[in-house]
Amino acid sequence: MSAPVVEGVAGRHGGDQPVVVIGAGPAGLAAAEHLLDAGVQVVVVDGAPGVGGLSRSVELWGHRFDLGPHSFLSNSHPESVTRWLDLAGAAGGVERTEAVRAAVWRGRVVGFPPSPVDVLRTTGPARTASLVGARVAARVRPQAAPARTAHDALVARHGRAVVEELFVPYCRKYLGVHPRELSSAFADKLQGTRRGWRGPVELLTPREGTGAVWEELARRLRARGARILLGTTVTGLATEGERVTAVQVRDAVSEFAVPARAVVSSVPAPVLLRWLPGTRAPAGPALRSRDTYLVHLLLEGTGNGREVGQSSHYVTAYDEQVRTGRLTNTRAWRPATFRNEPRTVLCAEFWSSGDDDLSARSDHELAELAISELPAFGVDPRVRIVDTDVMRLPRSVPVLTAGVEQARAAVDAQLDRFTNLARVGRHGKHDWDGQEDSLLTGRSIGAHVLAV
Numbered sequence: 001m002s003a004p005v006v007e008g009v010a011g012r013h014g015g016d017q018p019v020v021v022i023g024a025g026p027a028g029l030a031a032a033e034h035l036l037d038a039g040v041q042v043v044v045v046d047g048a049p050g051v052g053g054l055s056r057s058v059e060l061w062g063h064r065f066d067l068g069p070h071s072f073l074s075n076s077h078p079e080s081v082t083r084w085l086d087l088a089g090a091a092g093g094v095e096r097t098e099a100v101r102a103a104v105w106r107g108r109v110v111g112f113p114p115s116p117v118d119v120l121r122t123t124g125p126a127r128t129a130s131l132v133g134a135r136v137a138a139r140v141r142p143q144a145a146p147a148r149t150a151h152d153a154l155v156a157r158h159g160r161a162v163v164e165e166l167f168v169p170y171c172r173k174y175l176g177v178h179p180r181e182l183s184s185a186f187a188d189k190l191q192g193t194r195r196g197w198r199g200p201v202e203l204l205t206p207r208e209g210t211g212a213v214w215e216e217l218a219r220r221l222r223a224r225g226a227r228i229l230l231g232t233t234v235t236g237l238a239t240e241g242e243r244v245t246a247v248q249v250r251d252a253v254s255e256f257a258v259p260a261r262a263v264v265s266s267v268p269a270p271v272l273l274r275w276l277p278g279t280r281a282p283a284g285p286a287l288r289s290r291d292t293y294l295v296h297l298l299l300e301g302t303g304n305g306r307e308v309g310q311s312s313h314y315v316t317a318y319d320e321q322v323r324t325g326r327l328t329n330t331r332a333w334r335p336a337t338f339r340n341e342p343r344t345v346l347c348a349e350f351w352s353s354g355d356d357d358l359s360a361r362s363d364h365e366l367a368e369l370a371i372s373e374l375p376a377f378g379v380d381p382r383v384r385i386v387d388t389d390v391m392r393l394p395r396s397v398p399v400l401t402a403g404v405e406q407a408r409a410a411v412d413a414q415l416d417r418f419t420n421l422a423r424v425g426r427h428g429k430h431d432w433d434g435q436e437d438s439l440l441t442g443r444s445i446g447a448h449v450l451a452v
């Protein structure tokens, strides 16, 4: 028996049916806006209770926090910056700060990138000489062949010693693999040079959390006639030949179908493949993703200001024996908001395959681990931990393995067969997209969807 058809979304099959957008994250909302601009009726469905996806914000201890503070850089793509600032301005405004980064490296907290003095103090004269020598040699040596893996690309740029010292442990910890197993196209992203992380970088942080930006966009879309069905999980797609005809969904009370003249999806490609007849996921782990676990710590100092956590925006732990990957301090991101607060909130990020010893830990154990590692990040041990909160984000980090281009091509070949289907966003494209990229891919839906 087929599921009932949702009422009020579309009266009958034909030209008045909406385009259905799956996912109300940045990419799905940007796609919905693009469709409205083209005069197309839109229904957005999302299983979560609110909009924003991974860029949503949550209420904790009287403030709104991102799922790991989300940076938006003032030197991002100008079209995205203008759009994003317009939304953020209407959603409570932004705080602007110059990014300060630090690293835990060989048991010390150093600036990032480490200064020559940091390198000398941390590694000693002999190792400093080999690191500098390797880097200089890499710069002057012509590259023999195009890089096949991220490791090749990083060695060609930084020298083998630097890569072994910093990038190898970082990749193992963050992505669960050696950089030799990663696509060469990933090297820029690993170096953080992709979006202008060079020289002084200005971070734009919404006062009400990044989620407020996407809530504002959703408000505007609704005002223009879009329907956004939250708490509504997509469970499958109905097809006729090479067209998707409806999206099957489940909400708290029932299952029903939303007729669709076209579908724009921001869910992971392997999930989409499971929903479509005659397709199969590419073999091997090529479209692998990692989990992120966030431990928020409400912290109270002893009065001298330094004890409420480090002053850098990001402190990334390159040492593998420190299990925390990254520590961020809300006070650094939103100084105006937290200036007069006796407390601050730190966020410790852990990365996991989903079936390792980190994933097996209870929330309490993860919080204990984060607290025990605070001194490694330079946090004064006299701070008082007032409360903790743990959030798990399954499959939130796409891993771009060395076979990812072929795997993407295999997915494209199968999905391009469906004439009224488009994919957008971090999971839809299986790329390391941030909000900026999601905004852009959301607005890049092809004519095959706009024109149906």
Ligand SMILES: Cc1cc2nc3c(=O)[nH]c(=O)nc-3n(C[C@H](O)[C@H](O)[C@H](O)COP(=O)(O)OP(=O)(O)OC[C@H]3O[C@@H](n4cnc5c(N)ncnc54)[C@H](O)[C@@H]3O)c2cc1C
Binding pocket: 022, 023, 024, 025, 026, 027, 028, 045, 046, 047, 048, 051, 052, 053, 054, 055, 067, 068, 069, 070, 071, 072, 232, 233, 234, 235, 266, 267, 292, 349, 393, 396, 397, 424, 425, 426, 427, 428, 432, 433, 434, 435, 436, 438
């Ligand atoms: C810890 C962390 C830190 C980050 N930091 C930054 C940062 O500093 N700056 C930055 O720009 N970006 C950052 N990002 C990335 C940013 O969050 C994402 O790029 C962005 O949210 C991706 O948007 P999206 O719409 O493509 O996907 P998502 O935000 O993941 O949205 C996808 C949506 O689809 C919905 N969905 C999935 N399956 C279904 C289904 N079956 N039915 C219905 N709905 C479904 C989900 O509920 C979700 O709302 C960070 C991400 C993480 C995890």
